[in-house]
Amino acid sequence: MTATTATTATSTTPPTALHTPVIDWFDKHARDLPWRRPEAGAWGVMVSEFMLQQTPVSRVLPVYEEWLRRWPRPADLAAEPPGEAVRAWGRLGYPRRALRLHNAAAAIAERHGGEVPTDHHQLLALPGIGEYTAAAVASFAYGQRHAVLDTNVRRVFARAVSGTEFPPNATTAAERKLARMLLPEEPATAARWAAATMELGALLCTARGPECAQCPIAELCAWRRAGSPAHQGPVRRGQTYAGTDRQVRGMLLAVLREAAAPVERAVLDRVWHDPEQRNRALNGLVGDGLAERLPDGRYRLPGTG
DNA sequence: TACGCGTGGAT
DNA sequence: TATCCAAGCGT
Structure with missing residues (x-):
């Protein structure tokens, strides 16, 4: 429990100054993804969040469509053997996610009347749902006000606010505090902000080769203001895969x-x-x-x- | 906290 | 070709 002085680094910029440009940019440039459409519902959002854990959008799209067609409600998935979920997962990777999603669907069918719970704490109690996914489902599916901290948002905040090229390896208390401080007051705006900051990280403020020329907050970005200094500190150790x-x-x-x-x-x-x-x-x-x-x-x- | 857990496209 | 990277979770 070290001192967690959340360095806002925005001595010249109020936290709310980022909201309007980022959300306006999102209104114009957001991708039309199936889980963002109203008909997706909370179950569609939840399925997409499981599939998107460490797997790119392009590979998720076809599998998501097949899952929602085959299992339009949690109870439909729960009624099948777990192996069917693993098989339908295809080559998305990390197949334990399929098992956890199946278990979560069973818990929803049994404990929540077949409806994806709206309560953040109840979401967190489901298998396969951690801090990020609980906040994402509550925010995107139900319009609640939660700090949604995924790798995209963490990178955007690291650059725009903290002035570093990359966030720390593991999520810190300071990052959580910063994310809460930046969260708009209105729940609907907060949910929009969460999706917008994620999209900004996914489309422009990418890990390699950020496209600052198109960024709506390039003028406010602490990292750019500091001259885009290269990342300092320990190199993130790459995961060797062959032979494991x-x-x-x-x-x-x-x-x-x-x-x-x-x-x-x-x-x-x-x-x-x-x-x-x-x-x-x-x-x-x-x-x-x-x-x-x-x-x-x-x-x-x-x-x- | 650090590690194990899949897969494939981009650079 | 080898490495990096992608909307994390559970232990």
Whole structure:
């Protein structure tokens, strides 16, 4: 619990000065995404938020459309075996999200009368919903006033307000405090602000190659005013992927996803040469509930026929 | 707090 | 080709 002096860095700029230019820009340039349309409803917003956790919009779009057509309400998804959710997840990555979304749908069907809860605390209690997603659903689906801090917003605030090229590796108390201070008073405006700052980070204020020439707050941006100094501090360690358990898990699950019937162990054994790592990956999938071992020794997605 | 967890497009 | 990056969560 160190001193959290939220450096506003806006000694010359009141916090509200950013609202109008950012929201006006959003009114003009917001993408027409299906989960932003009124007919998406809270369930559509929630499904999109799960899929967008660490996965780009372009890859989410077709899978989202298929999910909402197939499972238009939480109870529709809950009525299916979890393996169907994993299969329909396709190649979005991080398939545990599919399992958590299925579990969340079951909880909504049982505990919330089939309706996505409006209460932030109840949202947070659902599997797969953390600080960001709870705030996002409450804000985007229900127009509530919450600080929505995703990687885009954090980067926008780091640059525009704090004057650094990138935010810290992990979300800090100072960032949360700053986000709350910047939040417009009116709930509807706050929700608009949340979506607008995310969109600004996604379209212009990107990690690499920000397009400051088109930015509605370039004149106010603390990072630009400081001369766009290069990032200082520890390099963010890149995640190597080749040869990891994650890669092996992905290859195993791809076989199960595409199989119409339970798969022989010998077939799974062909996806990776090292038996130790292969076994560890397969047992990990079973332990996570992403795969199921039948009494005859074959494997399948959980609960699928 | 740091780490494990998929996948594929962009640079 | 290798690295970076993408609307995080749970432990």
